[in-house]
Amino acid sequence: MRRVLVWGLLIMSGMLAVSHIQAEQTNHRVVTILAERFSFTPSEIRVAVGTSLELRIHSNDTMHGFRIIGNNVNILVPKRRQGEAVVRFEAVDVGRYEFECSRLCGAGHNFMRGAIIVHADHQEADR
């Protein structure tokens, strides 16, 4: 009987661990962004509040910048094939957070803009 109890507890623990990992995966999102003269692709990212968002930004040409307007985020994106910038956020407040290229990259530099939109729930974010 003791064995049954031990096995039962192990199985329960396994189920708990799996459910925890699934919850983490659901709330963690990785988005790869391509930066090139003069666009970010994708330029609009929608997530639900509470999401842990990881942006992996790489360039196809020169060095760019990634700055979230009104937030304390301003990083450099390395030149083509010289690495990527990775930045992680916790989506705490619902709202619209616009970002832009912060390093002059050519005639169309001011066109390089995008937005992270944090929605109240997943359904809105998935629309």
Added chain:
Amino acid sequence: MPTKNIFLFGKIICLLLFTNVPNVLAQEELSKRVRALRQEQPVYFDGQTRVDMTQPAIKSLSLRRQADDDNTTSSAVSQTGPISGYMDFHFNNVEFQDPVLDFHRFVLLFTHSFSDRVRFVSELELEHAVVSPETDGELELEQAYIDFLMSRNFNLRAGMVLAPVGVINERHEPPVFHGVERPSVETVIIPTTWFGAGAGLHGEVGSGFRYRVYAMETLNASGFSAESGLRGGRQKGARSNAKHVAGTGRVEFVGTPGLVLGASLWSGDSGFAFPRGDVSVTMAEFDGRYHWAEFDIRGLYAHAFLDGIAELNNSLQRIVGVNPNIAEQLRGFYLEGSYFLLANPAPRELAVFVRYENFDTQYRMPSGFDSIAAFDRDSWSFGITYFPDPDVAVKVDYTVQRNRSEVLPAPNSFNVGLGWWF
């Protein structure tokens, strides 16, 4: 342990597990720990990064609304940006001519941010090194505008602006295109660099749909020609005639990584130099670019429609004594493919390219005028671009050009170029 107690113990365990209370508590605790660990290394570059960059120390990254009185993160202070620029140095060996060394372009960009929303951008260009009566050098203010950045969707721009037509006109830094010289279609049919005084709107909506709409100075028809099309008609913001204003716009889709699709339109009355001149120009253009892995392909089609050209030709003949034989339609297209043979990080990046162009500045003539066959041209260009750095391009190409003339052959050319952006 009595069996009864064991069952009771099991029931309690199951009850605790399936009521989810400890489950939630454990998940929250684990989540807190994971987040804390993530926040310890908020921004980094991976191990392959080869550039030395000092990153700001960001202790906590969160998408959080800023308090109204929190000015610590907004750029309310005016600041002048660093000087940037690009340069183009060429060796051109054109058939039937002496070879030349030409510092084709020396361009400096100056910027200033009055605030996050109000920004100044300028581009000052010296072409062919020297400006003097004996040379064809030019000093041009190609861009000088203020952007009023309202939102991602809607922004205002005013000053000296680039016409949003084609691929190269707004994206002409030497490392971003193959070939020593810009494509002929984007020189002869689209008069790149096409700039002028104007104002308008630009922005992006949804997931990658962009627009630009400007009112800008029109072209001066007295500068049109049979060989170079509209190119001589640019007023370049130099006391430009504002009796008529042109309208231009472009829509682009940039929502798929590596893919850009665009369409442009430009239309304006251009006969202001002639009392009875009623000349108008409309240009439509479509282009696409796609890169996948080490392949890159791009194409463009441009078509210009001119009205009132017969009268324009006759008026110019009366003034200068020679009929300019300007066409009422010009059109051109090109296709280009390229491949990175060496796709390592610089200094081992090497690409090969081939481009076919077909352009005719005498495509349709007004009634009573014959086309000049020498200006119905096509060409094959092929060559290599070596990148010692992604911002530096060493280019070598050979262009075979043909035309429909049986008298005047089109010259082939061998070109070497060094271009850079900083």
